[in-house]
Amino acid sequence: xxxxxxxxxxxxxxxxxxxxxxxxxxxxxxxxxxxxxxxxxxxxxxxxxxxxxxxxxxxxxxxxxxxxxxxxxxxxxxxxxxxxxxxxxxxxxxxxxxxxxxxxxxxxxxxxxxxxxxxxxxx
Numbered sequence: 615x616x617x618x619x620x621x622x623x624x625x626x627x628x629x630x631x632x633x634x635x636x637x638x639x640x641x642x643x644x645x646x647x648x649x650x651x652x653x654x655x656x657x658x659x660x661x662x663x664x665x666x667x668x669x670x671x672x673x674x675x676x677x678x679x680x681x682x683x684x685x686x687x688x689x690x691x692x693x694x695x696x697x698x699x700x701x702x703x704x705x706x707x708x709x710x711x712x713x714x715x716x717x718x719x720x721x722x723x724x725x726x727x728x729x730x731x732x733x734x735x736x737x
Contacts (some may be wrong), residue, residue: 616640616712616726623708623731626700630735634695636710636728644668647713648686648693651721652706652733661719662708663695673717678704700735707732 622634636648649664663674663684672684683696693710708731711724718724 616646618710618712618726618728620708620710620728620731623733625734625736628700628702628735628737630700631696631698632700632733634697634708634710634731634733636693636695638691638693638712643691644688645714646726647715647717648684649711649713649719649724650684650693650695650708651711651724652704652708653730654703654706657706659709659721661721664717664719665693666717667715671717673719675719697733700733702735702737705733705735 617639620636626632650662651659652662653659661675665672665684665686669686681699686693710728712726713724
């Protein structure tokens with residue numbers, strides 16, 4: 615089992631920045647691909663970003679490319695999501711997730727999920 619706990623959400627004005635963190639425990643963190651997903655009001659959960667085991671490969675949703683940066687610190691068992699130039703449409707509950715080995719943007723292919731952290735962007 616892998617336990618994931620997100621933090622760092624909050625209320626921010628449009629154009630502002632936030633950094634989300636996700637702390638993992640339970641298994642060897644560097645064995646897991648990590649992803650960030652979000653679910654806005656009345657919407658399905660959608661892919662945001664994902665990062666490979668050692669951080670060398672990253673994928674981003676088109677909607678956040680150039681504004682968000684995913685990173686990980688395997689020594690701290692933590693994955694981060696730096697969010698710049700936030701827009702009201704970025705308002706959502708943000709979840710981190712973990713899976714073995716292969717990068718994917720598909721939520722159903724992730725095995726472990728955190729409880730989520732709310733990000734609200736005001737206009």
